[in-house]
Amino acid sequence: MNMLRRLRALATASLLLIGAAACGPGTLSLEGAPRGAAALKAGSESLLITEVMRSPVDARRGEWVELYNAGPDPVSLAGWIFDDGDSTDALVLLEGADWVEPGGYALLVDPDHPLTGLEPGVPVYTSTDSALGNGISASDPLLLRRPDGTLVAEAVPPAPSGRGIALERRAIDAPDRPWAWREVPGGTPGRRGALVPSPRVALHFTHPPVDDDTVDAAVAFIDSAEASLDCALYQMNHPRILDAFVRAKRRGVAVRIVTDTTFYDRPDYRQGFVALEAEGILVRPDERSSEMHDKYMVADGERVWIGSWNPTDHVSGDSALEIEDAGLAAVLSEDVDQMMAGRFGVSKVRPEETEHVVDGMEIGLHISPAGGIESRIVSEIDAAEHSVHFLAFSLTQDSIGDALLRAAARGVDVRGAIDWLHATRRGSEWQRLVEAGLDVRRSPHAMLMHHKLIVIDAGTPNARVITGSYNFTGRAETRNDETMLFLRDARLAAASTAAFNAVYTESLRADEAPMPGLRITEVGPEGRWVELMNAGEAPVDLSGYRLSDQERTVRIESPSGMKTFLAPGERALVAMGAPPPTAKAGVATLEADPLPGLRGVPLLLLLDPRGVPVDGLAASATLAPEEALARISVTAFGAAAPTPGE
Template identity: 20%
Template sequence: MRTKKISLSIISILFLLTGGFIQPQESMDKGVAAAPQSAVINEVAWMGTTGSYNNEWMELSNTTSSDLSLEGWTIEAQDGSPSIALSGSVPAQGYFLLERTSDDTISTVAADQVYTGSLGNSNEVLYLKDASGSVIDEVNSWYAGDNTTKATMERNDRSISGTDPANWSTSTASYEGGFGTPKVANSAVPSGSGSGSESLTNVSEAPGAINVYFNKSASTQYAMQGNEANYNVNLEDRLIERLNEATTSIDFATYEINLPRVVDTLMAKAAQGVDVRILADAKDGSDPHYAERYETMRLYLEKLVRGQDGIVGSADDAHILSDSPMFVVEDAVKRAAYDLPASFSDFPQRNVTVGSTATTGYMFVEGEWKETDSYYSPGNQMHNKFAVVDGKWVFTGSWNFTVTGLYGSEENMNQGILDGNQQHVVEVHSPELASIYKTEFEEMWGSGSTTPNHKVSNFSTRKVDNTPHTLTIGGDTVEVYFSSGDDAVGRMTELVKTEADENAYFTIFAWSDQALVDELKNKWEGSYVDNQGTLTGFDVKGLYDASFWNQWWSASIEMTGRTATQTSTNNPNTRWANPAPVYKANESRKLHAKTMLIDADTNSDPTVIVGSTNWSENGNNVNDENMLIIHDDAITNQFLQEFNARYVNAGGVVQ
């Protein structure tokens, strides 16, 4: 959603006046610059405990992925009490407990340090300073906590300022002294997730609206005026809300699906007479990484094929096609658990070849036809995750419609805890964009009706470039590319080469494309040559998913100046002479986004690249993917807020 935008001349003036960044007001009043938050004041028992009002305690949290020494650090109250010279260290992502006067303040948890000096019950201001005297974190009021129940004030999000009233909650977890969480995750924050209460402040239903949702935190102190990002968002709720608005059609492309509420919503819309068409990826059932999840998905998809009445071929059925055929799960116990009939003879028993494997089973979803009784293998991925609703809304991004993708576990899902992979979603109100996505959908679907034509359908490398790539949405230029066939990563490479002027920031799950990393190298240090170059002033920052940080083919190896353990024609390992400040992500689960920001917060066409496409040979030329390139300063700024939160959490410095 485009909102009011700050004049760049005003931003420039503020930038100069603040020495390169805008400081918290209290820090400016004291003449102390706010340093990057490597640690924060995470919880304060300003009210004491049920044992005594004198039993005050505080907890620090290390936000980085390395142990943090506190030697020379201090906690200082504005009124002088307490004033604590810290010592010791905080484990990576761990906690440091300070108990007042005695280690008996909390008898069941050992203090890391005992201090003296009391906290006031109101109007207290605390500063956490590093060994140089720089303010690392600040708390300027008791925004939460309860003196009656002795419930502590606990931080919701470590990447958001301690001076933000909305970033504090009253603890709901009981412990021996009342309510609090000494040396464990705060009650408002799932362990390792970094998420707190949902913030939805920038949503529009207007034609031309572009709404962006992040399931993790965002650093809204970097927002343009009136442009705070939507963060800690339950993406399932947003998807269901959009699907429920459908009156005529839903085209749904899913790499994987196992969210029962989404399945129930699709079934309900089909029963209401909405045309529900689903493209699904057929995973290799013999792959041990997917076997159980693949069975679960097939059970849910069979429910959709049967509809609410459980009868195949009736009016309330959803319609499904896959890149490779799917066969029913025959296990009687599992079928009963998903309320499926014990008999599945209403589907045809088929003897076919899938890839090069002879397969027999009851086929309930057709796949892309190769020749008589022969289908393509499930080895290539239909990796899209998008929905087109009523031919006017497009819902897309990096989020797979799965339990692990959003919640992390079924237990978390049942409790509404968002501890899944880091994700983003973009939804766009544009009939023109919806028509382009429909064309792509129907190229795979094989027809323009509710009945797919598996003999005409084309997935993967059988597709052609048959859609426009540029359109205007709400006054913004938006580009759209599909894989394979459209060379989406090639367009990214061209964009970096010809249009990036000042900066490029990225969060990426998997990146192996050499041409793209080489263009960024040339921007960074003015050379394409291995281990040569001089810094140009172009700013590069980035994060890689931890699982690919050390892979020999990953761009992370080159950008950090390391030598790969092996090379290939497509990955010659062109090392950067000047290592860039890129990091291994420090998320509780996967960093799953595929996002690059170009010239964010400048007047040089700020642009964000988003979607399902990993920057790799498979992502560009083999899998079925989609990518949006949005030329808009406000949308790019919202992605910058989320990027900064992830970057600081990984140990990066944002100025």
């Protein structure tokens, strides 16, 4: 059964079905409808507003709105209502047949539209009034309703930068936010744009602080399973995802989950896994020091969810693909078979690459370790002719850095962003690329940028996308269980460019990364305490500040009578659930609950009262039991003897 058909019946909140309406009674006759569509159930529509011309060259006429039918059934729009927030208009057929085919388009136009530049054969509807809506102004919402008033589709595209410029949704699954629309001079009314993906492939990406759309889609994916779910998930504790797995098991779905031992045993994850196992769900931790770092799910042996996204309760910048292909699903289910049997890492037997084609999209799947991912990435970058745009949680592989430098040297547009904590960690390629003159940025402090995404030659017929679980590190290549997709498709590259632009445009250039006034200066042995310093020029009130290891967040509290203001140059010690260390007189001692992530290889964020990160650290090596982690430069930390409050 088609993936969209399944998801449509199960999750109207899914990104694939933006604007889907609840089913209502009755049928709608379609005179002259195509064979097999003699009757259409009212409410089965799944329509999207995909493009709009708000400001035509001729200010008196020429506005139009494009609709796309993402559902499995044809839709008649005669008698439907267009609403721009100022007025409502009943729609009448102006040209063409009175139905919108599945995967097809329709246009809503002004009554006096010249009907030039439109795609032949696309049904054209207009208003019974003198204008479409009350004239579609820059701030108007666009609403499409059934004749009974039920809302089916809505959108609020941003204002165009000038006349004659249309706004097109970047991808069929892009949420209705300003960055999800792009300007298209003249527009492409009624034509399949490069940004509408295949009905068998959907791209989801998250952009903090909100992640609800991707969670909705992942829940819908799990809810769509009828027989089996084979999953390899590095970390998982999102309550809605856990609940979806329980529902699947209770309706008779065979659920298997492979995960990483680190998170399987962590207290803040353990409760979720206990609940799954109590339902009879098979959960297999990898029980080794290397990571089971995959992030994929396979439903019913025919549909795949795969990418960089972890189903956790904290939001990060990520992407995920849904792909309907039995061949790809079979390879990944076989991968789960081996891991369930205890074969991880290099002990697995697998081909270096499997190749698949889905609706013209070429897909190469590589499974690591020793799966040839690093060499394939280098060869793809070396083959780039126009552009290489990347987002990287971590980039430490010299070979990939060398390939990016070679591409830039031959005139390729090389740009990217690296997570702000990992950009300056030991071994990162960030500094080398910046010193060579490349525009490689640090992601904004307010987000964990977790992407592993490379888009090559976007906008050309040879456009490619590389994405998956594989961080660009030696550990990912030689030790971890990883999956990476190499996809050749102009539509997907265009949609992935939206994810790149959303992060890149907000990221900071090397000369735009100021050190905050309030700094983390030291983390005590085993994370027992954290030292803060006010390096700014004004006093700082620590009331409401919090510390986070990106899995758990704790509030900094002040014992009775202890000051919370730090004057410039002053330090404070935060005791993390342990007795405070002895410090010199005048150093404030505050309290917070312990953070598991501070033990071993510390990772820490300092959040202001709004929840925005203002400083952070990520260690690059495991510390000895009595070693502290101390700031040794503006961007670097190193192992040192503890010096609390000094």
